[in-house]
Each structure stands twice: as C-alpha cells, then as structure tokens.
Amino acid sequence: MLAYLVRRLLRIIPTLFGILLIVFLMIRLVPGDPARIMAGEQATAEDVENLRRQLGLDKPIHTQFLIYLASLLQGDLGISLRTRQPVMSEILTRFPATLELSVAGMFVSILIGVPAGVISAVRRYSISDNIAMLIALFGLCTPAFWLGLMLILLFSVTLGWLPAAERGGIEHLILPAITVGMVSTAIITRQTRSSMLEVITQDYITTARAKGNPEKVVILKHALKNALIPVVTIAGLQFGTLLGGAILTETVFAWPGIGRLLVDSIFARDYPVVQGVVLFFSLSFVLVNLFVDILYAYLDPRIVYD
Amino acid sequence: MRKIIRRIKWLEKARLGAFVKILENRMAILGIIILLAFAFSAVFADFISPYDPLHIDLEKMLEKPSTKHILGTDELGRDILSRIIYGTRISLMIGVISVIIGLLFGVPLGAVAGYCGGKIDNIFMGITDVLLSFPSLLLAIAIVAVLGTSLVNAMIAIGISQIPVFARLVRGSVLSLKGREFVEAAKGVGATNFRIIFSHILPNCLAPIIVQSTLLIASGIIAGAGLGFLGLGAQPPTPEWGAMLSRGRIYIRVAPHICFFPGLTIMLAVLGFNLLGDVLRDVLDPRLRMLKARI
Numbered sequence: 221m222l223a224y225l226v227r228r229l230l231r232i233i234p235t236l237f238g239i240l241l242i243v244f245l246m247i248r249l250v251p252g253d254p255a256r257i258m259a260g261e262q263a264t265a266e267d268v269e270n271l272r273r274q275l276g277l278d279k280p281i282h283t284q285f286l287i288y289l290a291s292l293l294q295g296d297l298g299i300s301l302r303t304r305q306p307v308m309s310e311i312l313t314r315f316p317a318t319l320e321l322s323v324a325g326m327f328v329s330i331l332i333g334v335p336a337g338v339i340s341a342v343r344r345y346s347i348s349d350n351i352a353m354l355i356a357l358f359g360l361c362t363p364a365f366w367l368g369l370m371l372i373l374l375f376s377v378t379l380g381w382l383p384a385a386e387r388g389g390i391e392h393l394i395l396p397a398i399t400v401g402m403v404s405t406a407i408i409t410r411q412t413r414s415s416m417l418e419v420i421t422q423d424y425i426t427t428a429r430a431k432g433n434p435e436k437v438v439i440l441k442h443a444l445k446n447a448l449i450p451v452v453t454i455a456g457l458q459f460g461t462l463l464g465g466a467i468l469t470e471t472v473f474a475w476p477g478i479g480r481l482l483v484d485s486i487f488a489r490d491y492p493v494v495q496g497v498v499l500f501f502s503l504s505f506v507l508v509n510l511f512v513d514i515l516y517a518y519l520d521p522r523i524v525y526d
Numbered sequence: 527m528r529k530i531i532r533r534i535k536w537l538e539k540a541r542l543g544a545f546v547k548i549l550e551n552r553m554a555i556l557g558i559i560i561l562l563a564f565a566f567s568a569v570f571a572d573f574i575s576p577y578d579p580l581h582i583d584l585e586k587m588l589e590k591p592s593t594k595h596i597l598g599t600d601e602l603g604r605d606i607l608s609r610i611i612y613g614t615r616i617s618l619m620i621g622v623i624s625v626i627i628g629l630l631f632g633v634p635l636g637a638v639a640g641y642c643g644g645k646i647d648n649i650f651m652g653i654t655d656v657l658l659s660f661p662s663l664l665l666a667i668a669i670v671a672v673l674g675t676s677l678v679n680a681m682i683a684i685g686i687s688q689i690p691v692f693a694r695l696v697r698g699s700v701l702s703l704k705g706r707e708f709v710e711a712a713k714g715v716g717a718t719n720f721r722i723i724f725s726h727i728l729p730n731c732l733a734p735i736i737v738q739s740t741l742l743i744a745s746g747i748i749a750g751a752g753l754g755f756l757g758l759g760a761q762p763p764t765p766e767w768g769a770m771l772s773r774g775r776i777y778i779r780v781a782p783h784i785c786f787f788p789g790l791t792i793m794l795a796v797l798g799f800n801l802l803g804d805v806l807r808d809v810l811d812p813r814l815r816m817l818k819a820r821i
Contacts, residue, residue: 361797
C-alpha cells in the first residue's frame with residue numbers, strides 16, 4: 221500500500237508540471253499582443269508597456285516561467301487587473317461558495333443515486349426500475365443550465381417556495397445543488413444498478429441467503445458493501461463534472477463562486493484571474509482524483525497495482 | 527478468390543446482423559427518428575422555417591405560443607421556432623466538427639502511442655493525462671479565453687477537450703490488437719509501421735471509435751450550448767440554442783417559453799445521440815453483449 225502511495229504521488233509530478241506549463245502559456249498564447257489586449261483599446265503605449273513590465277512579459281520566456289513557478293511556491297498568483305487585489309485572495313474569498321455547491325451537489329447525487337440504483341437492481345425490469353432508468357437517461361441528456369432555469373420557473377416563480385438566486389441559508393442551496401448534481405445523480409444511479417446486478421449473482425450472496433439472513437440484510441450488508449466500490453470511483457471522478465457544472469450553475473443562480481469569477485474575468489480580459497482560477501480548478505480535480513485512487517486501493521485490497 | 531468472396535459475404539452478413547439488431551431495438555429506432563428529424567431540419571431549414579430567424583419585429587416581442595408563432599417570439603419579436611430550426615445547423619455542426627477535431631488528433635496520437643510503446647507512449651499519454659486533468663468544460667472555457675469568444679473557437683475548444691478521450695480509447699484498442707496474428711503477418715510481409723497502424727490495426731478499432739464518436743457528439747452539443755449560454759460561444763444574433771437560453775433567462779418571469787423550447791430541443795438532440803450510442807455500443811462491442819447476457 222505504501223509503495224503504491226509513493227508511486228501514485230510520483231506519477232502526479234509530471235502531470236502537475238504539464239498543468240502549470242499550460243496555465244503559464246495561457247496568457248502568452250493569446251493571439252496578438254496580450255499586454256495590449258489586457259490594457260484595453262483606450263490604453264496609451266505607456267500603459268501597455270507598464271502592464272507588460274508588471275506581468276513580466278518583457279522578459280525571455282524561460283525566465284518568465286521560472287518567475288511564475290517561484291511566485292506560485294509563495295502562493296502568489298498575481299494581481300487582478302480589474303480589482304487590483306491579489307488573485308489568490310479573490311479565489312479564496314469565493315472558493316467556499318463553489319465548494320459548498322459542489323459538496324451539496326455530490327450529496328444530492330449520492331443521496332438519490334445510490335438508493336435509486338439499488339432499488340432498480342433489486343427490482344430489475346419492474347416499473348420502478350424502468351422509471352429510475354428513464355429518469356437517469358433524461359438526467360444525462362438535460363443541460364444543467366436549462367434544468368436550473370426550469371427549477372427556478374417552477375419552485376421560485378410559480379410556486380414561490382424557494383429563492384431563485386444568491387447565496388444564503390439552506391433554502392438557497394437546494395435548487396443549485398439539484399442542478400449541479402443532476403448529471404452525477406444519473407451516472408451514480410446507473411453505476412450502482414450495474415454493480416449491484418453483478419454482485420447479487422455472486423456465490424457469497426447465495427450463501428448469505430442460504431444462511432437465512434433476511435433479504436434486507438443480504439442486500440444492504442453483503443451486496444451493497446461490495447457493489448459500492450466502483451461507485452466510489454465514479455463518484456470521485458464526477459467531482460470534475462461537478463466543478464465544470466458549477467461554472468454554469470453559478471451563472472444561472474448568481475452564485476458568488478469561482479466559476480462565476482472565471483466567466484466575469486474572461487469578459488473583463490483579466491487574464492491573471494483566469495489563469496489563477498483555471499489552475500485552482502485543475503489542481504482541485506487532480507487532488508480529488510488522487511484521493512479517490514488511494515481510497516479505492518484501501519477499499520479493494522484485491523487490486524494489484526503496476 | 528473463393529475465399530475472398532466468402533469472406534466478403536461473411537462480413538456483409540455480420541454487418542447486416544448488426545444493422546438488424548439496431549433496428550430491433552425500440553430505443554435505437556427512437557434515437558434514429560429523433561436524429562433524422564434534426565438532420566432534416568438542418569438541411570431543409572430554408573424551406574421549413576416559417577420566418578426569417580433574424581427578422582426583428584418589436585411589435586411582436588415576447589408573444590406567447592400561438593397559431594401564428596407556434597413556439598412564440600423572443601425579446602426582439604423573432605420567431606422562436608424558426609430560430610430553433612436554424613439553430614439545428616449550428617448545434618449539429620458544433621457536435622460533429624468538435625468530434626472530427628478530436629478524431630483527427632486523438633486517433634493518430636493514441637494509435638502511435640499504443641503501437642510504439644516505450645518513450646513515445648509515455649510522452650503521448652503524459653500529454654493526454656495533462657489534458658484530462660482539466661474538467662472538459664473548464665478546458666474548453668480556458669481555450670476560448672485564449673482564442674477569443676466565437677463559434678469557431680468554441681468548436682476548436684470542445685474538439686481539443688475531446689482529443690485525450692479518443693487518444694486513450696484508441697491506445698487501449700491498439701494495445702489489445704498489436705500482438706494478434708494478422709499484425710504479425712503484416713510485419714512478416716514487410717509492411718511499414720505506418721501501414722500496419724493505419725491499414726491493419728485501426729480498421730479493427732472502428733467499433734469503439736464509432737460508439738465514442740456518437741456519444742461525444744452529444745457531449746459536444748451540450749458543451750457548445752453551455753459555452754453559448756455563458757456568452758463564450760456563438761455570438762448574437764446567431765440563432766444558437768444555448769445563446770437563445772442565455773438571453774431568454776432575463777425574461778423567464780414574463781415569457782418562460784423563450785427558455786423552455788430551446789432547452790427542450792437541446793435535450794432531445796442529446797437524447798437522440800445518446801440512445802443511438804448506447805445501442806451501437808451494445809451491438810458493436812461483443813464483450814458488453816456477453817456481460818449484459820450474464821446480468
């Protein structure tokens with residue numbers, strides 16, 4: 221296990237380097253003169269030169285990269301061109317909102333997806349199975365931003381039960397969490413169903429039944445425990461979908477997270493913030509994947525890692 | 527010669543078998559009908575569209591669905607049905623072109639990595655690992671942020687985010703095929719590596735590539751609509767479904783139909799490709815078929 225952990229951690233180093241390189245090149249790859257674009261059309265030549273110096277774009281590219289890495293090690297992601305605040309503090313101020321939304325989305329996915337998948341598998345080909353699979357299929361096909369708007373239309377505009385926008389108490393979180401978690405719910409439902417179907421045909425389940433265990437115990441204690449192993453991996457990988465979905469969901473619900481910060485910064489051509497948010501998102505994604513891999517190795521000791 | 531004829535007949539029979547299996551599946555039929563309807567709308571938009579999708583008529587703004595405007599009008603009095611019909615062209619184009627970009631770069635990348643192995647494999651798969659470290663929508667947004675907001679850039683961005691998916695898929699298939707007898711035979715008669723990869727191995731990986739392409743067109747359509755919704759894809763007045771939703775959400779309280787119909791259309795288009803993709807996977811992938819039979 222320890223050897224696997226070390227290998228897995230070592231494997232992440234080139235990936236991290238690649239991410240840093242891509243994010244670093246983002247500003248440099250902007251067609252035309254990035255400093256001129258960021259400074260805006262009305263900026264004077266002097267303003268453009270100042271900005272170029274401020275961003276270090278006047279130095280050779282390898283020096284720029286080394287400076288970038290050194291700054292990162294000190295937690296410095298640069299200064300926002302729009303607000304003149306450090307990018308890191310802009311991100312850290314807004315990150316709790318995105319984290320809250322993603323965790324709530326994951327909670328909704330697991331809370332609905334796992335029981336729905338289990339019921340579907342146990343009552344295979346029944347009406348409840350067909351309905352669950354149909355809902356899962358539509359969940360996969362429905363654009364999250366449209367679902368969000370329709371939820372607002374139904375629960376906020378028509379029924380007046382839940383607020384439509386802004387961050388606040390738990391009632392503010394319900395609609396965005398359902399919106400962001402919908403695709404993951406569908407995927408977890410399908411995965412739980414297929415895992416359960418595979419597990420309940422195994423010999424040890426027949427043995428558990430033969431020993432006179434009640435069906436509930438057989439399903440929940442013996443079958444579900446093993447069926448959940450691949451579900452954990454899928455759920456972990458869904459975190460990326462949730463992060464991507466958060467960008468759209470935050471726009472629909474005016475949620476003050478880093479997804480919205482990213483979109484606003486793109487329109488404002490605030491590239492240091494865009495860079496910072498992209499880096500932050502991808503690093504979170506990589507770390508979650510790492511955690512899922514380690515958790516998977518812990519949950520299923522049969523796996524032999526090369 | 528007889529052997530060749532027999533082989534061709536066997537292949538035709540196998541293909542026909544797959545085709546029959548697709549047609550036997552009700553979900554596949556539904557998917558095909560949905561996709562044919564969209565393809566028809568895209569090709570014959572000029573003839574079936576009741577109004578000019580760009581024609582502004584402020585006297586008719588925010589009209590509810592009626593006999594004159596079946597799906598109502600938007601905030602500028604434009605006919606929503608006509609905009610949805612023309613939007614089919616754009617959304618299908620986003621889905622298909624992004625997949626073509628993904629295929630063009632991802633397939634050779636994965637094939638060469640899988641076939642050559644060693645350092646080349648490590649480098650190529652390292653690149654795909656890095657690309658896969660970005661959630662796909664985030665990668666597309668980041669690329670659009672660099673290239674600028676436009677429909678073409680959105681297609682390129684979504685296409686690039688699909689490259690690692692194809693590369694991984696093809697590499698896996700090539701790895702499982704490269705030790706087979708027909709590859710050894712091709713090597714034996716002196717075929718070049720290029721010929722072995724592209725004439726012998728890749729044609730045998732077509733089934734998973736076709737399935738993945740179908741499913742990724744669906745993802746491409748959703749991603750394109752997502753970028754359009756954020757204002758990072760097609761720009762006004764282009765009748766793109768996501769952009770229509772984005773502008774319509776301001777009027778959701780007074781004219782919900784502006785948002786309802788474009789979203790429903792996106793869902794149907796994605797449903798069509800997903801249904802077809804799922805059935806193609808069942809029919810073309812024998813391993814999955816066996817697994818399903820066991821379950």
